[in-house]
Each structure stands twice: as structure tokens, then as C-alpha cells.
Amino acid sequence: MSFLKKTLASFGIGSAKVDSILNQDVLYPGQSVDVSIHVYGGATEQAIDNIDMKLCCRYIA
Numbered sequence: 001m002s003f004l005k006k007t008l009a010s011f012g013i014g015s016a017k018v019d020s021i022l023n024q025d026v027l028y029p030g031q032s033v034d035v036s037i038h039v040y041g042g043a044t045e046q047a048i049d050n051i052d053m054k055l056c057c058r059y060i061a
Helices: 003-010
Strands: 017-022 035-040
Touching: none
Parallel strands: none
Antiparallel strands: 017 035
16 A cells, blocks of 8 residues: 555545434434444555544524
8 A cells, every 4th residue: 555545545535434324313312313334445444443423413493
């Protein structure tokens, strides 16, 4: 694997992509959430130590 590919992957070019999918349309505070996380490999090999996810909500009045 070339140094250039590793460097580009560190900037997000050719790196792995992560997609998170909420399986519910409506959520309430304190409710458990069912989430699917899909990881798609990129052009270079990368180790994944962990995946952190933060959920932000927007109230619609």
C-alpha cells in the first residue's frame, strides 16, 4: 500500500465509508433505539478500533 494512498485515506479520500440507519421514524427521550451500521471498505486497508455515534434531535413545533 502506497504512502500516498494512506495519506489520502487519512483525509477521507478513498477511505472506508460508514452509514447508520435508524429503524424507527419517531423517537422519544429515554427510548431505546434500533440502529443498523454498515461499513463499506475503501481503496486502502484500515483498522477499525471502534465506532462512536451521537444522536442529535430537532424538535418540530
